[in-house]
Amino acid sequence: MGVCKIIPLGGLGEVGKNMTVYEAEDSIVVVDAGLAFPRDEHLGVDLVLPDFAYLRDRQHMIRGVILTHGHEDHVGSLPYLMRECRIPLVVATRLTLGLVKSKLDEHGLLREAELREVSPYDEPFDLGPFRIEFIRMAHSIPDAVAVVLETPGGRIVHTGDYKLDHTPVDGQRTDVGKLADVGNRGVSLLLGDSTNAERPGVTESERVVGEAFRQIIPHRSGKVLVSSFASNVHRMQQAIDVAVDCGRKVAFVGRSMRKNANIARNLGYMEVPDDLVLRPHELAELPANEQLILCTGSQGEPMSAMTRIAYNDHPGVQVAPGDTVIISAKPIPGNELRVHDAINRLAKAGAEVLHEDNAPVHVSGHGRAEELRTIIGLLRPRAVMPVHGEFRMLAAHAQIAREGGIPEDSIVLAENGSVVELSEHGVRIVDRVEAGMTFVDGLGVGDVHDVALRDRRRLAEDGVLIVVATLAGSNGRGALTAAPELIARGFGEAAEPLLEELRAEAEQVLKELLADDVTEIKLLQEHLHDALGGLIYDRTQRRPMILPVLVEV
Amino acid sequence: MGVCKIIPLGGLGEVGKNMTVYEAEDSIVVVDAGLAFPRDEHLGVDLVLPDFAYLRDRQHMIRGVILTHGHEDHVGSLPYLMRECRIPLVVATRLTLGLVKSKLDEHGLLREAELREVSPYDEPFDLGPFRIEFIRMAHSIPDAVAVVLETPGGRIVHTGDYKLDHTPVDGQRTDVGKLADVGNRGVSLLLGDSTNAERPGVTESERVVGEAFRQIIPHRSGKVLVSSFASNVHRMQQAIDVAVDCGRKVAFVGRSMRKNANIARNLGYMEVPDDLVLRPHELAELPANEQLILCTGSQGEPMSAMTRIAYNDHPGVQVAPGDTVIISAKPIPGNELRVHDAINRLAKAGAEVLHEDNAPVHVSGHGRAEELRTIIGLLRPRAVMPVHGEFRMLAAHAQIAREGGIPEDSIVLAENGSVVELSEHGVRIVDRVEAGMTFVDGLGVGDVHDVALRDRRRLAEDGVLIVVATLAGSNGRGALTAAPELIARGFGEAAEPLLEELRAEAEQVLKELLADDVTEIKLLQEHLHDALGGLIYDRTQRRPMILPVLVEV
DSSP states (O other), X not given: OOEEEEEEEESBSBSSOOEEEEEETTEEEEEOOOOBOOOTTXXXXXXXXXXXHHXXXXXXXXXXXXXXXXXXXXXXXXXXXXXXXXXXXXXXXXXXXXXXXXXXXHTTXXXXXXXXXXXXXXXXXXXXXXXXXXXXXXXXXXXXXXXEEEETTEEEEEOOSOBOOSSOTTSOOOOHHHHHHHHHHOOSEEEEEOTBTTSOSXXXXXXXXXXXXXXXXXXXXXXXXXXXXXXXXXXXXXXXHHHHHTTOEEEEESHHXXXXXXXXXXXXXXXXXXXXXXXXXXXXXXXXXXXXXXXXXXXXXXXXXXXXXXXXXXXXXXXXXXXXXXXXXXXXXXXXXXXXXXXXXXXXXXXXEEOTTTSSOOOOSSOBHHHHHHHHHHHOOSEXXXXXXXXXXHXXXXXXXXXXXXXXXXXXXXXXXXXXXXXXXXXXXXXXXXXXXXXXXXXXXXXXXXXXXXXXXXXXXXXXXXXXXXXXXXXXXXXXXXXXXXXXXXXXXXXHHHHHHXXXXXXXXXXXXXXXXXXXXXXXXXXXXXXXXXXXXXXXXXXXXXXXXXXXX | OOEEEEEEEESBSBSSOOEEEEEETTEEEEEOOOOBOOOTTSTTOOEEEEOOHHHHTXXXXXXXXXXXXXXXXXXXXXXXXXXXXXXXEEEEOHHHHHHHHXXXXXXXXXXXXXXXXXXXXXXXXXXXXXXXEEEEEBOSXXXXXXXXXXXXXXXXXXXXXXXXXXXXXXXXXXXXXXXXXXXHHOOSEEEEEOTBXXXXXXXXXXXXXXXXXXXXXXXXXXXXXXXXXXXXXXXXXHHHXXXXXXXXXXXXXXXXXXHXXXXXXXXXXXXXXXXXXXXXXXXXXXXXXXXXXXXXXXXXXXXXXXXHHHTTOOSSOOOOTTOEEEEOSOOOTTOHHHHHHHHHHHHHXXXXXXXXXXXXXXXXXXXXXXXXXXXXXXXXXXXXXXXXXXXXXXXXXXXXXXXXXXXGGGBOOOOTTEEEEEEXXXXXXXXXXXXXXXXXXXXXXXXXXXXXXXXXXXXXXHOEEEEEEXXXXXXXXXXXXXXXXXXXXXXXXXXXXXXXXXXXXXXXXXXXXXXTTOOOHHHHHHHHHHHHHHHHHHHHSOOOEEEEEEEEO
């Protein structure tokens, strides 16, 4: 028996950009290729990708990429990976592949790899020295799977994201029978989702949210808006089912919501009769109590549908007294203030806002401690490597493994870049490779279609522009105290006239916004970013990173 | 019967800087004088105060300031208010006054006002046209009170912060008997705490946390650290009681923790025998299972005790495998990422970290919906004005009032600066005055003693220095890509040599930190801020606002 190396390139010590390399006999299989969203201190960054250096140097060894489900933190960096490395094969279930196809199409990469659709009921297949099969898992997106890899070092189960959920909306339960069956065959190593390892008990079923919708929606006399992750197909389906039952029609608002709804409907994952789906402006002609609006923006993202609706800045949708807004998601840590701001704005507009603090309108997609114990009980792995989570979550998962009887030297607390070796002698960390972050900056946020997303290496060529403006605004009424100052890097010597023009443009944009009583720093930054970016692109066809720094005095 | 004006200058549409003006017959009484903590977009700001302009223009009318309890968001701006306005009298209960005295002493203002200690059992007393009495309320700090104001416009109850808590740690229950009694006398207007109005049910008793401590602490073999708000005297007392019972001694770590513990012990609000209180370095000589450390930093504040301990940067306290850290607080919205970072660091150091997500080690100090209903039931006010909360919380409180039978036109949804008039004809918003924010910037965070806190008006004289540095750090190993650039405002013409020196200093500081593998943006910013601030103060005795902008490429 031989050896298999497991190298996590992302997802450990963080929530986001999940990616794990499995390597044996000069062959590599990659499980997931996700992205992360930047933190506020990553000024001006739109996306964070794993560092692909390890794979770039071993391209010839890559047999394929396997995707566990269609969430951005598991599939979002695939186009960027494919730009850097030749990927011969992408393997995923039907919905996951549908979402990925649309993404690759936008990046012009649709013909670059074989896209193979699989089902968790297929026979195992070989990729080099790896024999691969799948197990159906319940999660907050349909068609999620765990991956079973028979490797020269032993049998590995990689759970992907999951919860047990014995009553999922589509009836597609986590396949505990197959988990037990694989457990009986013998599992050398489990790589398991740690997201909710710290939380005691069991995560509620997705069905709980549907029951909440059924309590809420039929009794409302105004418009109902439901904001959730655009990939949460079951969540949308449950809202639609209740709304349609009480005579409402449906509009999808926000680009990713429209896109995902289209994909899900085309592939049969979402059912809503064509004549009940309207465009927002058509919907607006109906009485308020016949409208259901499903929109993006549950994280309070600056240019998303819900945020624009909250700030009364959306062309198609307005909120009025008597309307109900359901935020059917939990803020990702760091987004709390943005979400709170949006809720306050919506409440001021007269809407009743329901969110996880005041109504059971959201449940997690990740299993809690008792579910992790169940998985360990079913698989009885010889070793456990917690993945998918901040260190505290990995540590909590390790504790669960310990309590489940896994010996201390068979619990692997790895980091991104750890090289973990699995063989008949067990599992251990043998080395460490580079596995940092790669930043992506574009113009605008969230709208891949309209902006040329570019990675930081190209960015270094295009330069950086920092705009500093000082506002006198202690009474909520802002005014520029002086013309904005600009710091440019990498613009070259000939840039002085352009900088002059940019300075004038920045001043103009800010003055107009302030005259319109736009004083939210985040909105000012966003508008400044877009205006200057557009001007620079017009003049130079370059897209530097633009950092607006606004100081209130 | 006459008229009373109620003018909230802070605390509405926000959580923080509570302050309400009561005005009748050319007399003003102010209830609370709090501060708020800045949001991340308020770059370089340490504290946010109410705008005192309204009071500054009417100083001669001020009869006194009444404080409901000793939390920073209710008393923190008192010294700044006293610098701007002559305040003849400050009225508060024993512990509140103890905390305030220490604050005024630091600001050199101890002799500027009469400080009058009251008890909720005192007879009513007069302040100009107002007759004042108090009602004992339970909260997350001892000695909290509601204020009853008999005004020419009618009887007003201002609850301050409260929960009902029928089993508080000190036995000092919310005085429902007196609330009912005041209700029987007739209440024209209730100004009530809205913080948890959105949450259904009832907040758990503080005693629940003590029970959790009793489940946790006796079974631990390592050090136990408990981090909470320094004002949460009951919380500390409960940890101490359990620890002492199982043979541990106690150290208070962090300046505000030491200070508050001293005040609380001197005034009899905290009981711990002298011989059980040690300094951190003395404690460290004991076996780990005989140590209890109570420390600041439950909000992940950058230079606080817990953050420094987490980053292994504290001179007196280290965390080792087997130790337990209990974070007995909830992150204030916006602080989540900092708290998560600290938890991850502590977990990496081998500590077990218990926090509200994985153990019942925190309860709120604010009552939920059913408690708000109870208060309305006891007082039966003719009108309700929700205060203390973001708009969505005020709206939820308004809904509770509506359901409690308060007529729509007697529910006042006011904003900071609203002028609300109460008379025998009822209550209505009649005008609006300026009520924005005042920013305070100092060097360093959290340590009032060491830094000259100054307000923005003085700051405008001292100027602004923006430092922009670009780091190449995609693999977690940062390096400066060029010398930092500086933008100065208000430094005058002669500043060029100083700017040169500052540029060199900034480069030096960053290079040294990066060489020491310090790559966290927040830490780099903090160090840069302090180093440049110190240098500028040395050379010019001025303290400009310093904004370090660090860009990773």
